[in-house]
Amino acid sequence: SQTIHQWPATLVQPVGSPLSLECTVEGTSNPNLYWYRQAAGRGLQLLFYSVGIGQISSEVPQNLSASRPQDRQFILSSKKLLLSDSGFYLCAGRVRYYGYTFGSGTRLTVV
């Protein structure tokens, strides 16, 4: 079965600092991978998705970028964080049509 690993669980970063969140997949190969952001009390907004190494699709123009250097690794980055980047970030993976698996999430607070 597929397991999504995310770290750290919580992160407090100052405005203007860089960001790197890593997501790794265990148990499957060639998954579709996704980064979602959830603002407090809100739904999930799709930020990026990737169907393969080096292939990134961006859904929303923003201060963030994503990369997929390896099949089972998906990275969310920012060069300079904004206050509005605060939120709960979830990585998800899909292999089969209905097999979506989520990581445990990273709660980012930009101060």
Added chain:
Amino acid sequence: AQKITQTQPGMFVQEKEAVTLDCTYDTSDQSYGLFWYKQPSSGEMIFLIYQGSYDEQNATEGRYSLNFQKARKSANLVISASQLGDSAMYFCAVLGNEKLTFGTGTRLTIIP
């Protein structure tokens, strides 16, 4: 593009009663999938139930069932015999064109 509407921001239900969480969707895809997820306060997303757009029978998983009305573009979640542990946020989502789009969610609170 897909759009999901969940019109109930919050619901309070007595323990052991059944509850229906509403979800309507809009998609231009001919083939799509419908999901319901539960998100407790810990933040993890727990998969509950899935319905394919061509499935003729409503999906069921234990106490969860999905009332799928394709013509109305409706995919309501029914939880039978609610329990205190059912208190959480519930999200409806549609999968189309490799992307899973979520609604804004319903916060369900079960009252003892």
